Each structure stands twice: as C-alpha cells, then as structure tokens.
Amino acid sequence: MDKIRIRGGARLNGEIPISGAKNAALPLMVAALLTDAPLTLTNVPKLADVAFMADLLRHFGVTAEWTPEAALGQGGRYELCAADLTGTTADYDIVRKMRASFLVFGPLLARAGHAKVSLPGGCAIGARPVDLHLKALEALGAKVELADGYVIAEAPGGLKGANIAFPFVSVGATENALMAATLAEGRTVISNAAREPEIDDLGRCLTAMGARISGLGTSSIVVDGVKSLHAAAHAVLPDRIETGTYAMAVAIAGGAVELTGTRADLVGALIPLLKEAGTDVTATNNGLMVARNGVRPTSVSAATEPFPGFPTDLQAQFMALMATAEGTSHIRETIFENRFMHVPELLRMGANIKVDGDTAIVTGVPRLNGAPVMATDLRASSSLVLAGLAAEGETVVNRVYHLDRGFERLEEKLSRVGADIERLPV
Numbered sequence: 001m002d003k004i005r006i007r008g009g010a011r012l013n014g015e016i017p018i019s020g021a022k023n024a025a026l027p028l029m030v031a032a033l034l035t036d037a038p039l040t041l042t043n044v045p046k047l048a049d050v051a052f053m054a055d056l057l058r059h060f061g062v063t064a065e066w067t068p069e070a071a072l073g074q075g076g077r078y079e080l081c082a083a084d085l086t087g088t089t090a091d092y093d094i095v096r097k098m099r100a101s102f103l104v105f106g107p108l109l110a111r112a113g114h115a116k117v118s119l120p121g122g123c124a125i126g127a128r129p130v131d132l133h134l135k136a137l138e139a140l141g142a143k144v145e146l147a148d149g150y151v152i153a154e155a156p157g158g159l160k161g162a163n164i165a166f167p168f169v170s171v172g173a174t175e176n177a178l179m180a181a182t183l184a185e186g187r188t189v190i191s192n193a194a195r196e197p198e199i200d201d202l203g204r205c206l207t208a209m210g211a212r213i214s215g216l217g218t219s220s221i222v223v224d225g226v227k228s229l230h231a232a233a234h235a236v237l238p239d240r241i242e243t244g245t246y247a248m249a250v251a252i253a254g255g256a257v258e259l260t261g262t263r264a265d266l267v268g269a270l271i272p273l274l275k276e277a278g279t280d281v282t283a284t285n286n287g288l289m290v291a292r293n294g295v296r297p298t299s300v301s302a303a304t305e306p307f308p309g310f311p312t313d314l315q316a317q318f319m320a321l322m323a324t325a326e327g328t329s330h331i332r333e334t335i336f337e338n339r340f341m342h343v344p345e346l347l348r349m350g351a352n353i354k355v356d357g358d359t360a361i362v363t364g365v366p367r368l369n370g371a372p373v374m375a376t377d378l379r380a381s382s383s384l385v386l387a388g389l390a391a392e393g394e395t396v397v398n399r400v401y402h403l404d405r406g407f408e409r410l411e412e413k414l415s416r417v418g419a420d421i422e423r424l425p426v
C-alpha cells in the first residue's frame with residue numbers, strides 16, 4: 001500500500017482548487033436508481049469511494065460511464081442510467097467496505113418494490129447502526145425483516161407517504177427517506193431532518209429529476225410523491241470537508257492560500273474558530289482566502305454538532321491544529337463514540353492530549369516531531385498529514401488507501417502550494 005512522506009516546516013502559498021463533495025456525490029449517484037432515464041453528474045471527484053459506488057450500481061444493472069476532467073480540482077462526469085434493474089441485492093462484501101452502500105436501500109425499494117441489503121455492521125469510528133433508516137422505510141409502508149445479517153424488505157403495492165419523525169439527526173437516514181419518498185404515493189413529512197448541504201444538493205438534483213420537494217435546508221422536509229422521475233443533469237457541490245481541511249493546513253503550516261471553487265457558507269462553523277485561533281479567513285469571488293503569518297495559533301475549544309454546527313469530519317484536523325497552538329483546547333465529539341483514533345498517533349508525534357470520555361483536552365506544544373504514523377479512517381489520516389506539515393523532520397503516513405477514499409490528489413494539491421510532500425508507491 002502507498003505511503004505519503006512529508007517533511008515539515010514549509011509555508012503554503014498559492015491556490016488550491018476544491019473538488020466536488022464525496023458525501024454529496026455518493027447519494028447523488030444512488031439517485032440514478034430511482035429512474036429509467038439517464039442522470040448526468042458533473043464535478044464528481046475522482047475518489048476510491050466514488051469508483052466503488054459505481055461498481056455497486058453496475059451490480060444492479062446500472063450503466064455508469066466516467067469521463068475524467070484533465071485539470072486538477074475540476075472533477076469528472078458520470079453518466080448513469082438504470083434503464084433496467086437486473087438485481088436488488090447488495091452483498092455483505094460490498095456493504096462492509098463502504099457504509100454509504102446502505103443508501104441504495106430506499107431507492108431500490110421505491111423503484112423495484114423489494115431490496116436485500118447487508119447490514120453494514122460497526123466501523124472504525126463507532127457502532128453506526130441503521131435503525132433510523134429501517135424505521136423510516138417501515139413508516140413508508142415497507143415490510144422489513146432481518147435474516148442472516150441482511151435486511152430484506154418488500155413493498156409490493158408501492159411505498160405510501162407518511163410522517164417520519166427522527167429522534168435525532170442522521171444524514172444517511174434522511175437521504176434514504178428523502179429518495180424513497182420521491183416515488184411514494186402521497187405526502188411525506190420528514191421531521192428533524194438533517195440540514196447538511198449534501199442533503200440540500202441531493203434534494204436539488206431530485207427536484208431536477210421531477211421530484212416535488214419543499215423545506216430543503218430546514219429540519220422539516222416535505223415530499224409529494226410522483227409516479228416517475230426523468231432525466232437530469234446536476235453538478236456536485238464543493239466539498240466542505242476538503243475546504244476545511246486545506247484551510248486548517250494553512251492555519252497549521254502558515255502562509256496564504258486561496259481555496260477556489262468553494263464557498264464560505266459551507267464552512268460557516270469553522271471560520272470563527274480559525275479566526276479566533278489567529279488565522280485570517282476572507283470570502284473571495286472564487287472561494288476563500290486563508291492566511292496565517294508569524295504568530296503561533298492560539299487555542300480554541302470546539303464541539304462537533306450536526307450542520308450548521310462544527311462537523312465531526314473536521315474534528316481530527318482541528319485537533320492537529322490545536323496540538324500546535326498556544327494554550328489548552330477542549331474538543332468534544334458528540335456524533336460518533338469512537339472518533340479519537342488519531343490521538344495515539346498525534347501523541348507519537350509529541351502532542352500533549354488527554355482523552356476524558358467524549359472530550360479531548362489538547363495542550364499545544366511549540367513543535368511536533370515527524371514520525372511514522374497510521375490511521376484507520378480517512379479524516380484521521382488527513383489530520384496526520386496536517387500534523388506532518390507542522391512537524392520537525394519527516395512524517396510517513398501509512399495506509400494511504402484511507403486518504404484516497406476521500407481526498408482527490410491530496411499530495412499534488414499540497415505540493416503545488418509549497419508543501420514538501422510526496423507519495424511513495426509500494
């Protein structure tokens with residue numbers, strides 16, 4: 001497996017193009033299952049998870065043709081068409097590799113009237129059950145049973161609109177319910193819906209396909225079911241996690257970088273934290289300008305929350321930044337119960353972090369030290385890259401496979417702005 005080597009200390013200057021969002025692209029690709037007409041997606045990032053989702057869809061008889069774009073950060077195009085569904089089973093071997101595979105559950109049921117999808121099981125960042133997804137589909141009239149590790153569901157007479165009230169916010173369950181409801185008979189009201197921009201993006205694409213949806217971006221989404229959806233084209237929104245990660249790369253390494261093709265409102269909860277920590281962040285016509293010169297970052301505390309709060313997918317990167325800041329920061333993780341796997345690796349780089357339940361207490365050190373490190377999820381891996389940018393000496397991040405799942409050409413984007421970073425193929 002490839003490794004990434006970073007020699008710390010270089011400041012970053014220039015421009016980083018931001019790619020389309022992985023967590024928008026995955027459900028958008030799944031939406032192709034809802035219609036026999038073509039769905040064209042542009043600004044799709046070239047990532048392992050995206051290729052994996054295309055393979056999963058092909059498994060159901062979907063044609064998925066990829067056209068790459070030459071320029072860095074521009075994304076490619078997927079032409080997807082589910083003219084004939086040839087299967088409705090997603091095997092364990094597929095779902096265990098990528099939890100987002102479970103998003104096919106609602107669309108398969110809505111389109112074909114049945115679905116058999118492996119239960120995903122736990123993953124490195126926590127137990128991550130799918131009970132809310134199942135309850136939502138049951139509310140829409142599906143008969144759901146669990147057998148041999150699979151969820152088997154039938155809706156022979158079609159799904160029926162219903163009130164779905166989630167007890168807490170789930171991005172994936174909201175997406176599953178939203179997609180299924182587009183073809184359900186009558187009105188569905190999803191209360192306590194997730195408000196993540198990726199849901200808004202999915203809703204816009206579904207609307208372009210002929211779905212009748214209101215309340216996008218709020219916690220109450222109303223869907224009036226239609227008989228069928230039609231062809232559409234949609235551009236994937238910019239990746240807010242990639243935006244936040246590179247903003248923090250500049251905050252930790254110093255320098256001035258414009259993040260292009262992105263938007264300030266996507267990282268609204270991060271900007272005040274970065275400013276408080278001593279980084280300048282300003283919106284530009286093309287995206288965001290991020291700069292830090294001279295002084296060491298100062299400590300700021302943060303807690304993860306559903307959107308519009310501070311995202312769990314930026315928590316590890318923020319901890320790397322705080323590990324070098326002046327003072328002590330409390331970082332609380334409220335979404336996943338096991339999302340501090342980066343802590344032992346940061347400790348090996350000389351960080352001073354104590355974990356107390358759901359809170360990491362981070363006392364910044366003036367300089368981290370390079371070390372060989374490894375992480376078991378993609379955001380944690382990116383935090384180790386950030387730590388490596390600020391560390392003295394050489395950091396080698398192992399298991400780059402995780403980074404390739406969610407960051408398009410990371411080492412190329414960072415080396416273009418002056419980081420001393422390279423991929424070491426094995």
Ligand code: EPZ
Nearest residue numbers: 023100128129130131132133169170171172173313335336
């Ligand atoms: C999405 O995962 C993202 N994945 C995650 O990004 C992200 O961390 C997460 O949302 C939170 O923002 C994709 O969009 C593909 P949830 P999802 O359902 O939908 C619990 C990354 O690094 N829960 O909002 O799986 C769950 O265990 C990834 O790109 C239930 O208990 O997240 C968690 O504690 C990692 N029952 C909380 O809810 C359910 O049925 C929020 O999870 C569903 C969720």
